[in-house]
Amino acid sequence: MMAHNAYLRAFGKHWLKPLTLAALIAPFAWLAYQWGLMLGGLPNDMGWNVGQWTHRYLGDTAIRVLLVSLAISPIRDITKWAPIALIRRRVGLAAFFYALLHLIAYFWLDRNWSIPGLIEDVTLRTYIMLGMAALTLMIPLAVTSNNTSIRKLGRKVWDRIHWLVFPAAILAIGHNLLMVKSIEGDPTIHAVILALLLGWRLVRWTMGKLKKPAEATA
Ligand code: HEM
Structure with missing residues (x-):
């Protein structure tokens, strides 16, 4: 029903991509603003441990943007609003950039660019190992998130590579869940959202499999 709405179609064509870009940049702009306040000696929201x-x-932003990227296909299936698929790649790419900035910020502000310190963290702390694995899996996704790669690889191979987003998201959620000593709000909410998004796909896949033999005998 939604797909036939002319306004929604026009919005999808002209506004969806630039508005998504602005929304994806907004968390970074807010962070830069907070740093600007701090460097200017003004009150800011960052507390004493900047x-x-x-x-x-940056880690929270990365995981939330990653979950949004995984929500796009289910939203398209439910609403039948096809243009939403146009923003999937840029949302996924933004998740990678926030995750990369998260690593850089940690390496710089927490580890003072110490490679032995980082190696020690990765080997001794399981949750950091999971974060590293998640980020590593996101690299091929980010590198191939462009039209040239789709053309060169072909849709089938490209889809297969981008299937890596699921293990990457599971590892990122594991990273998020393991770092807290007690169950706090956010990581559990992130985990529940991921479970729903993966569950949705599993149900659709199972229904597709059940339908095929039925169609074959019809
Ligand atoms: C090389 C990769 C990574 C390293 C070394 C790393 C390291 C860390 C560290 C040290 C913390 C803070 C723990 C604390 O202060 O108690 C953290 C928190 C977090 N990280 Fe990562 N991380 C990595 C990758 C990722 C990725 C790929 C994601 C998501 C896509 C992610 C999402 C988060 C989240 C959501 C938090 C919790 C933030 C909070 O407490 O509010 N991380 N990470």
């Missing part, structure tokens, strides 16, 4: 606040903020 380093920890910054890398945590």
Whole structure:
């Protein structure tokens, strides 16, 4: 029903992509604003531990943007509003950039660019190992998130590579869940949202499999 709405179609064509870009840049702009306030000696929202606040903020943004990217296909299936698929790649790419900034902020502000310190963290702390694995899996996705790669690889191979987003998201959620000592709000909410998004796909896949043999015998 939604797909036939002319306004929604026009919005999808002209506004959806630039508005998505603005929304994806907004968390970074807000972080830059907070840093500007701090460097100018003005009151800001970052608290006394600016380093920890910054890398945590970037980690939270990365995981939320990643979950939004995984929500796009289910939203398209439910609403039948096809243009929403146009923003999937840029949302996924933004998740990668926030995750990369999260690592850089941690490496810089927490570890003072110490490679042995980072290696020690990765090997000794399971949750950091999971974060590293998640980010590593996101690299091929980010590198191939462009039209040239789709053309060169072909849709089938490209889809297969981008299937990596699921293990990457599971590892990122594991990273998020393991770092807290007690069950706090956010990581559990992130985990429940991921479970729903993966559950939706599993149900659709199972229904597709059940339909095929039925169609074959019809
Ligand atoms: C090389 C990769 C990574 C490293 C070294 C790393 C490291 C860390 C560290 C040290 C913390 C803070 C723990 C604390 O302060 O108690 C953290 C928090 C977090 N990270 Fe990562 N991380 C990595 C990758 C990722 C990725 C790929 C994501 C998501 C896509 C992610 C999402 C988060 C989230 C959501 C938090 C919690 C922030 C909060 O407490 O509010 N991280 N990470």
